[in-house]
Amino acid sequence: MAPSSTSPPTSPPHTSQNGENGENSQNALWTLQDVPGKGKGLVVTQDVTPGTCLLSEAPLITTEIITSFDMDSTEQQLLGALNKLPKADQERYRSLHNNFSDSDPTHPLSGIVRSNAYPLGVEEEVGGVFADIARINHSCRPNVVQYWNPLFEKMTIYAVRAIPKGTEITTSYIPGGVSQERKQILKDHFGFDCTCELCSLPEDKLRQSDERIARAEKLDEMIGNSKNIYYAPEEVMKNARSLLNIYEQEGIKDGRLSRLYFDLFQMCNMHGDLARARCFVKYHCDLKKLAEGKDSKNVYEVLLYVKSPQKHGSYEPDGKWKTAASDVPKGMKATEFANWLWRGNI
Numbered sequence: 001m002a003p004s005s006t007s008p009p010t011s012p013p014h015t016s017q018n019g020e021n022g023e024n025s026q027n028a029l030w031t032l033q034d035v036p037g038k039g040k041g042l043v044v045t046q047d048v049t050p051g052t053c054l055l056s057e058a059p060l061i062t063t064e065i066i067t068s069f070d071m072d073s074t075e076q077q078l079l080g081a082l083n084k085l086p087k088a089d090q091e092r093y094r095s096l097h098n099n100f101s102d103s104d105p106t107h108p109l110s111g112i113v114r115s116n117a118y119p120l121g122v123e124e125e126v127g128g129v130f131a132d133i134a135r136i137n138h139s140c141r142p143n144v145v146q147y148w149n150p151l152f153e154k155m156t157i158y159a160v161r162a163i164p165k166g167t168e169i170t171t172s173y174i175p176g177g178v179s180q181e182r183k184q185i186l187k188d189h190f191g192f193d194c195t196c197e198l199c200s201l202p203e204d205k206l207r208q209s210d211e212r213i214a215r216a217e218k219l220d221e222m223i224g225n226s227k228n229i230y231y232a233p234e235e236v237m238k239n240a241r242s243l244l245n246i247y248e249q250e251g252i253k254d255g256r257l258s259r260l261y262f263d264l265f266q267m268c269n270m271h272g273d274l275a276r277a278r279c280f281v282k283y284h285c286d287l288k289k290l291a292e293g294k295d296s297k298n299v300y301e302v303l304l305y306v307k308s309p310q311k312h313g314s315y316e317p318d319g320k321w322k323t324a325a326s327d328v329p330k331g332m333k334a335t336e337f338a339n340w341l342w343r344g345n346i
């Protein structure tokens with residue numbers, strides 16, 4: 001369980017936003033509260049189901065304005081950008097947490113960027129500071145996923161697991177890894193010692209989790225290797241099933257899971273198996289919808305392949321696993337279907 005707080009809320013409850021057009025619903029979904037050992041955090045005020053949009057927010061400031069590596073100039077550029085904002089937004093920015101206020105007291109605005117900015121897209125250099133999203137603490141087993149929606153120029157936060165009332169909303173600031181690596185990155189880049197539910201497990205449980213994650217990384221590497229996909233697809237299928245089991249055990253619901261399904265989609269397509277390709281791309285698409293909303297650019301892009309997997313560049317019509325997209329079996333029991341889907345590797 002993510003930590004929850006019994007402290008009184010420090011702001012009134014906030015409403016959900018549907019992520020499609022930013023309209024507010026009437027539901028108060030979260031409040032800003034003190035969270036023991038982590039400063040402030042966002043805590044849900046009601047049970048939240050997976051796929052709920054908890055926040056959809058435009059940045060107060062983006063780091064596009066930063067053109068210098070010199071800290072004094074960076075601070076000046078941030079000050080210039082901040083002064084252009086309405087007074088209330090300036091105050092919201094200045095009130096955000098700065099983890100570097102002791103080590104670098106002369107650059108407070110830069111310290112706020114370093115402590116709170118999110119990249120605006122995958123492998124994107126430009127970051128953004130968001131007034132509410134900045135209050136979400138990190139967990140190595142998070143319950144939400146953040147996604148920069150370039151179509152609306154907003155960061156969205158969707159629940160990817162059920163979040164019981166009173167539980168803190170947590171996201172991951174990093175891509176994953178075993179506990180020692182995670183701790184090191186969080187310390188080096190964000191300046192804090194992680195106290196999340198995963199890092200706080202008893203030693204033996206943490207060791208077991210680390211072993212699973214290390215094995216998952218090896219499997220992921222094997223599956224991502226194009227030679228294996230081409231020459232050893234049966235082996236890849238078996239390893240993918242094992243990887244899926246680890247993700248289930250570890251509660252991993254982020255991009256690693258949706259990428260696994262996309263890899264399988266491409267592999268089945270490459271071997272002419274349109275029926276399984278269609279199933280795997282559908283699972284990928286469903287996960288993207290859950291984590292990014294149905295108005296995500298990534299969802300629009302893959303919907304075409306759910307309908308017509310052969311339109312993807314990976315399709316090889318004379319592959320050795322040849323099936324038609326309409327060959328997906330109907331009316332099977334779940335175990336029978338899984339046995340078909342995984343080619344017996346269940």
Ligand SMILES: C[S@@+](CC[C@H](N)C(=O)[O-])C[C@H]1O[C@@H](n2cnc3c(N)ncnc32)[C@H](O)[C@@H]1O
Pocket residue numbers: 037038039040041096097099115116134135136137138139190191192193194195196
């Ligand atoms: C982006 S801010 C999150 C909101 C912040 N707690 C606040 O009061 O505004 C990141 C900071 O929160 C704290 N924090 C976030 N996740 C944490 C975790 N898992 N363990 C310990 N501290 C955490 C650290 O001080 C970190 O530098």
